[in-house]
Amino acid sequence: xxxxxxxxxxxxxxxxxxxxxxxxxxxxxxxxxxxxxxxxxxxxxxxxxxxxxxxxxxxxxxxxxxxxxxxxxxxxxxxxxxxxxxxxxxxxxxxxxxx
Numbered sequence: 001x002x003x004x005x006x007x008x009x010x011x012x013x014x015x016x017x018x019x020x021x022x023x024x025x026x027x028x029x030x031x032x033x034x035x036x037x038x039x040x041x042x043x044x045x046x047x048x049x050x051x052x053x054x055x056x057x058x059x060x061x062x063x064x065x066x067x068x069x070x071x072x073x074x075x076x077x078x079x080x081x082x083x084x085x086x087x088x089x090x091x092x093x094x095x096x097x098x099x
Contacts, residue, residue, distance in 0.1 A: 020057040020097060024050040025089070035059075036094040038069035043089045051080035059097040066090045 022031040026043040030036060043049065051061045053076075063074035067090040076083075077096075 020054045021059045021061070021094060022050075022052040023061060023092065023094070025092075032094070033057075033097065035097045036092075038064075038091055038093050040067050040091050041089065042067070043085055045085050045088050047085050047089075049080065049083050049085060049089070051076050051083065053077060053079055057097065060095050062093045062095065063089050064091045064093070069093050 019031040020033040022029065025041045026047045026049070027041045030039065049063070053059055053061075059077070061074075061076045061080070062069070062072055063076075063085075065071045065073045065087055069091050073087050073089070074085075
């Protein structure tokens with residue numbers, strides 16, 4: 001398939017409208033283009049979480065064992081596809097999404 005300048009421009013035009021990140025846990029799904037403050041989401045050790053980060057996004061996911069985002073147990077900027085938790089998770093935060 002041959003990409004033309006017009007095709008590439010059309011694709012680039014719609015990319016910013018896509019969510020920068022999507023985070024799925026056993027207790028819900030969140031998506032945004034922006035930072036997300038401390039958010040409660042409880043999952044047990046052995047549960048699966050999924051972090052999808054847009055290729056051009058600088059967003060960083062931080063996972064915590066407690067509900068107040070004070071005891072960090074994991075961090076990811078690249079995708080965490082079907083990541084199995086090795087510890088209980090109580091909350092998460094997304095930062096560094098500033099453009």
